[in-house]
Amino acid sequence: MAEITLTAKKREISNKGANKELRRNGVIPCIYYSKDKEPIAFSVEEIALKPLVYTSQAHIINLTFENEEPIGAIIKDVQFDPVTDRVVHADFHGVTLGQMIDVQIPINIIGSAVGVKEGGMVQQNIHKLDVECLPRHIPQHLDVDVSELEIGDSIHIRDLNFEDINILNHDDTIVISVVAPRGEEVEEEAEEVEGEVEGTAEPEVIAKGKADEEDNKKE
Template sequence: MAEKSLIANKREISTKGAINQMRKAGIVPGVYYAKGQEPIAFSVSEIALKPLIYTAETHIINLVVDDKEPVKGVVKAVQFDPVTDRVVHFDIQGVTMGESIGLQVPILIVGTAPGVKEGGLFQQYLHKLDVECLPRFIPENLEINISGLNLGDSIHVRDLSFENITIVNSEDTAVVAVETIRGGDIEEESDSEEITEPEVIGKGKSEEED
């Protein structure tokens, strides 16, 4: 998978007011953490960060803090401003090449569902999957082919399998479906099936906002 470099400056834990001033200046605070290491508080340019956050791909990040040797990691959690949708804080989790890591990987839908051509409505309930794998097997995205979905069909986590990757989501979680529209209403799946809302990336280790 692709690797991206991110240049950062080490920062001291500061007051909420100082952090807000930093954000107004286009600087985003972050934390790097890895097993057996002290967390590193850093800050980066919002412009440099955007390609790593607003993307449909997963990357291994080579984080360079104060011109020191780069450390490898993946974006683990991001906090967004609820009004502007700008990133206000993010975490990078360090990776060890021989140890499994848990992360979210974007879903890439491929193909066209026949059920849509028949008047059905395509619904995507998950846009990312929670997975565990070795760093060398981290994919940029996970493809799901919907070419076999007819009216009323769905794909659940239990229907998915990817080489060298373990999916952590509940196997009963619906990922995509083609729903039948009757009289202007959508005929949704049975209540017995678990359907999740589109996921929100979890809050991270925003230590300065405690």
């Protein structure tokens, strides 16, 4: 797994007004958490943080504070502005060699599904897997091969197996499917509705016929 160095500056835990001022100056407030250390409030340059947030790969980040040894961490949670979608806060969790860690790893689809060649479409339901592993085994991404999927087939969590990694997602979770084109789905739905209508039409005719017979008897 790639390791990235990120220059950080310690700060006092402050109020919302102070955090807004940081953001106006292109700086993002962050918190570092670890089992063995007190939380550390710090800030990083937004321009340096963005490539680590908007990425399809996972990284171990070496937080570098002035006159201190780098601290290994991963980005655990990121908060975004609901209007601008800019990063407004990030949580970092400490990484200790030899200790298992929970982390999200991006999924990388490989191969060309058989079902796509038949006109189907690949539908990805989740884009990251929750996994548990040692820091040295954290991959940048996890490859999932869809080559053998036909239309209607799916890959579930239980179908995946990666060396040195425990997947934490539920076994029944669907990761990737190959689905029929939307036009075919609509056509099938229309045929089902038509079949239902035809199925109800005959009893109406029979009922009408019986009513006519009764009227004739009365006459």
